[in-house]
Amino acid sequence: MTDLYQSQRAMRRMRKQAMDRGVIAILDVGSSKIGCLVLRFDGPDAFRGGDGVGALAGQSSFRVIGAATTRSRGVRFGEIHAMQETERAIRTAVQAAQKMAQTRVDHVIACMAGAQPRSYGLEGAIDLADSTVREEDVARVLSACEVPDFGDGREVLHAHPVNFALDHRSGLNDPRGQIGNRLACDMHVLTVESAVAQNLLYCIKRCDLELAGVASSAYAAGLSSLVEDEQELGAACIDMGGGATGVSIFIKKHMIYADSVRLGGDHITADISKGLQVPMATAERIKTFHGGVVATGMDDREMIEIGGDTGDYEHDRRSVSRAELIGIMRPRVEEILEDVRARLDAAGFEHLPSQQIVLTGGGSQIPGLDGLAARILGQQVRLGRPLRVQGLPQAATGPAFASAVGLCLFAAHPQDEWWDFEIPAERYPARSLKRAVRWFRDNW
Amino acid sequence: MRPLDGSPPPRRDPAPTRLSYRLHRLWLTPFFRALLRIGIPVFCLVFAAAWYVGDETRRAALFDTYYELRRSIEQRPEFMVAMMQIDGASPEVVQDIQEILAIDFPVSSFELDLEYMRGMVAGLDAVEKAELRISPGGILQIEVVERQPAVVWRSRDGLAVLDAQGHRVSALQSRAARPDLPLIAGDGAQDRVPEALSLFAAAGPIADRVRGLVRVGERRWDLVLDRNQRILLPETGALRALERVIALDQAEDMLARDIVVVDMRISARPTLRLAPGATLKTGNTRTTQAGAIEG
Numbered sequence: 001m002t003d004l005y006q007s008q009r010a011m012r013r014m015r016k017q018a019m020d021r022g023v024i025a026i027l028d029v030g031s032s033k034i035g036c037l038v039l040r041f042d043g044p045d046a047f048r049g050g051d052g053v054g055a056l057a058g059q060s061s062f063r064v065i066g067a068a069t070t071r072s073r074g075v076r077f078g079e080i081h082a083m084q085e086t087e088r089a090i091r092t093a094v095q096a097a098q099k100m101a102q103t104r105v106d107h108v109i110a111c112m113a114g115a116q117p118r119s120y121g122l123e124g125a126i127d128l129a130d131s132t133v134r135e136e137d138v139a140r141v142l143s144a145c146e147v148p149d150f151g152d153g154r155e156v157l158h159a160h161p162v163n164f165a166l167d168h169r170s171g172l173n174d175p176r177g178q179i180g181n182r183l184a185c186d187m188h189v190l191t192v193e194s195a196v197a198q199n200l201l202y203c204i205k206r207c208d209l210e211l212a213g214v215a216s217s218a219y220a221a222g223l224s225s226l227v228e229d230e231q232e233l234g235a236a237c238i239d240m241g242g243g244a245t246g247v248s249i250f251i252k253k254h255m256i257y258a259d260s261v262r263l264g265g266d267h268i269t270a271d272i273s274k275g276l277q278v279p280m281a282t283a284e285r286i287k288t289f290h291g292g293v294v295a296t297g298m299d300d301r302e303m304i305e306i307g308g309d310t311g312d313y314e315h316d317r318r319s320v321s322r323a324e325l326i327g328i329m330r331p332r333v334e335e336i337l338e339d340v341r342a343r344l345d346a347a348g349f350e351h352l353p354s355q356q357i358v359l360t361g362g363g364s365q366i367p368g369l370d371g372l373a374a375r376i377l378g379q380q381v382r383l384g385r386p387l388r389v390q391g392l393p394q395a396a397t398g399p400a401f402a403s404a405v406g407l408c409l410f411a412a413h414p415q416d417e418w419w420d421f422e423i424p425a426e427r428y429p430a431r432s433l434k435r436a437v438r439w440f441r442d443n444w
Numbered sequence: 445m446r447p448l449d450g451s452p453p454p455r456r457d458p459a460p461t462r463l464s465y466r467l468h469r470l471w472l473t474p475f476f477r478a479l480l481r482i483g484i485p486v487f488c489l490v491f492a493a494a495w496y497v498g499d500e501t502r503r504a505a506l507f508d509t510y511y512e513l514r515r516s517i518e519q520r521p522e523f524m525v526a527m528m529q530i531d532g533a534s535p536e537v538v539q540d541i542q543e544i545l546a547i548d549f550p551v552s553s554f555e556l557d558l559e560y561m562r563g564m565v566a567g568l569d570a571v572e573k574a575e576l577r578i579s580p581g582g583i584l585q586i587e588v589v590e591r592q593p594a595v596v597w598r599s600r601d602g603l604a605v606l607d608a609q610g611h612r613v614s615a616l617q618s619r620a621a622r623p624d625l626p627l628i629a630g631d632g633a634q635d636r637v638p639e640a641l642s643l644f645a646a647a648g649p650i651a652d653r654v655r656g657l658v659r660v661g662e663r664r665w666d667l668v669l670d671r672n673q674r675i676l677l678p679e680t681g682a683l684r685a686l687e688r689v690i691a692l693d694q695a696e697d698m699l700a701r702d703i704v705v706v707d708m709r710i711s712a713r714p715t716l717r718l719a720p721g722a723t724l725k726t727g728n729t730r731t732t733q734a735g736a737i738e739g
Contacts (some may be wrong), residue, residue, distance in 0.1 A: 091462070104469050
C-alpha cells in the first residue's frame with residue numbers, strides 16, 4: 001500500500017502546485033464525449049486561508065474560464081481501447097479549452113467511468129496511547145483498517161474515512177481532540193482495474209499534462225448533482241453516460257458505495273441502428289431528437305424520416321413511427337435500470353433512511369425516463385442537473401456535464417482521503433531513517 | 445452526397461497534431477509570448493541598426509549629415525555675434541583684451557566659450573573682475589572692473605604698479621611716471637602690500653620725508669626717509685613701533701637731528717645710530733637733496 005500512498009500524495013502535491021499557479025484543467029473522459037474545463041482559482045474564497053470549507057462549499061474560489069468538448073473516440077464502456085485515438089481526442093479538447101481560456105494549463109484532474117469499480121467497507125480500531133485523539137491517532141486508525149485482498153491488478157482510487165467511533169459513541173465526523181480510550185473508524189475504499197487506470201494516465205502524459213488527481217466519475221457526478229440534504233440523508237446518483245452507467249450512494253456527505261453498469265446510451269443508439277438499419281450517426285440523431293420511453297397514441301401517428309444515402313429510392317425514403325422507436329429504446333433502458341436496481345440492492349440501498357434517487361448524465365435526458373425509473377427503482381426519483389458554477393458556459397450546464405462539474409468541486413475542495421494524513425511511523429519500512437525521525441517527533 | 449470535383453472529404457474528427465498541440469501550448473506560455481512580443485522586435489531593430497552602421501561610408505555619411513545639420517543651425521542669424529563691447533576698461537586694457545581674445549567677427553555664439561574667455565580676460569593683470577555675456581542683437585558684452593594702483597614696487601626685475609591687495613596692475617617705466625604712489629622695494633614686499641599701506645598711513649606726519657619702504661630679508665620693513673635716514677621696524681608690531689617713532693619725532697624733533705638709523709627691532713630697547721661726527725656738526729644741519737631715485 002505504500003506505493004499507492006506515495007503516488008496519491010504526489011498527485012495531491014501536484015494539485016497544490018496547480019492551486020498556487022491558479023490554473024487547473026478538468027478532464028472528463030467519457031464514452032460519448034470528452035470534456036475539458038479550465039478553472040482559474042482567483043475568487044474571493046481562494047485567498048481566505050484558515051480551516052474548513054468556505055462560502056458555497058468552496059465553489060466561490062474558482063471560475064471556469066475555458067470549456068470545450070469533443071466527440072469521444074477510442075473509448076468504450078468508459079475505458080480506453082484505442083489509445084492513439086483517445087489521445088487525439090484529449091488533445092482536441094484540451095487545446096480548444098486552452099484557446100478559450102487564453103492560458104496554458106499544465107495540471108489536470110481526470111475522471112473515469114468504467115474500469116469496474118468495486119467498493120469495500122473497511123473497519124479498524126486502535127487503543128489510544130493517551131486519552132486525547134491526535135492527528136497521528138487518526139492516521140494510525142486508518143492504517144489499522146483491515147485491508148482485504150483486492151485481487152490482482154487492482155488499484156485503490158478512493159479511500160474515504162466515512163465514520164469514526166470513540167468508545168461507544170459513533171457517527172463522529174472529526175474525532176480530533178476528543179477524549180476516549182478506543183478509536184474505531186469505517187473507511188470506504190474504491191478499487192479499479194489498474195491497467196485501465198494506467199492507460200488513462202499514459203494518454204494524459206502523452207499530452208504533456210501532469211496528473212493532479214483521479215476520481216471516479218460516479219463519485220464526481222454525485223458531488224455535483226445531489227443537493228446537500230440528499231447527500232446528508234442518503235441518496236443514490238445514477239450517472240447515465242454513453243458507455244457506462246455509474247451508481248454512487250451517499251450518506252452523511254460521504255460516498256459509501258460506487259459501482260458501474262457497463263451499459264449506456266451508446267447501446268441504445270446501437271439498438272436503434274440495428275433495428276432501423278441506419279448508420280450510428282443517424283441513429284444518434286434520431287435518438288436525441290425523437291427518443292422516448294413511454295409511448296402514447298399520438299406517437300403512432302408521428303412519423304420520423306430516417307433517410308439514407310444508398311441511392312435506392314425505397315430505402316432512402318423510409319420513415320418510422322415514434323412508437324416503433326420507443327419500442328426499440330424502452331427495453332434497453334429498462335435493462336439498464338434493472339441492472340442499476342440490482343447494484344443498489346446488492347449495496348443495501350433499501351436500508352438507508354432516505355432513498356432518493358437522482359438520474360443524471362447525458363442519458364437521463366430521454367423524455368419520460370423519470371416515470372420509467374420510478375417503476376423500477378422506487379418512488380423517490382428525480383432528474384438531476386449539476387449545480388451551477390461560476391463562468392460555466394450555458395452549453396455545459398446540462399446533465400451530461402455532471403461529472404465534469406463534480407470534478408471542479410473535487411478540485412476546489414477534495415474530501416479527506418486516507419493519504420491526506422501522515423503515514424504513521426510503524427508503517428515505514430524497518431531501519432529507515434524516516435522512521436527514526438518520525439519516532440523522535442512523535443515521542444518528544 | 446459530396447461534390448465529385450475531387451476535393452478531399454471533410455474530416456470527421458479533426459484533431460490537432462502533436463506538433464501543433466505543442467506549438468499552441470508554447471504560444472500560450474506567458475514567457476514565450478513576452479519573448480516574441482518584445483525580444484524579437486528589439487533584436488531586429490538592434491540588428492538592423494548595427495548592420496547599417498557597420499559600413500564605413502554609410503557611417504561617414506551619417507556623421508556628415510549630422511555635422512551639416514548642426515552647422516546650419518549654429519549659423520542661423522539669431523545665434524551670430526557681430527561685435528564686442530567692453531565696458532569699464534581703460535583704452536590700454538581694451539586693447540589688451542582685444543588682443544588676447546582675438547575673435548574675428550561675425551562668429552556663432554555656439555563657438556564662443558564664455559567661461560574660458562572670462563578666464564582669459566580675468567587673467568590680465570589690470571583686470572580685477574570680468575563678466576561676459578551675449579546680449580540680444582549679437583553683441584558680446586564684456587564688463588571689466590580694473591584694479592586700482594596703490595603702490596609702486598621696485599623689484600629685481602624693475603618697477604611695477606601693485607594694487608592694494610598686492611596684485612600686479614602693470615609695469616612702470618620710471619618712478620617719475622607715478623610720483624603720487626608710495627614706493628616699496630625688496631623681495632617679498634609685494635606679498636605685504638596692505639601692511640605697507642597702513643605703515644604709509646601711519647607715517648602721515650612725516651610724509652614729505654618718506655622715500656619708501658624696504659622689505660628686509662622678506663620678514664620686516666625699513667622705512668627710508670630722505671637724508672638716508674632709516675627706521676628699522678620689527679617683524680611684528682611694526683605699526684606700533686612706527687607710531688612710537690613718530691610720537692618721539694613730534695615730541696623731540698628727533699628725526700631732524702643727525703641720526704642715521706632709528707632701530708626699533710627690539711621694542712624694549714630702541715636704539716639710535718648717529719651719523720659719524722654728528723656731535724661736531726650739531727646746529728649745522730645739512731640738507732640733502734630730495735629727489736626721485738632713478739629706476
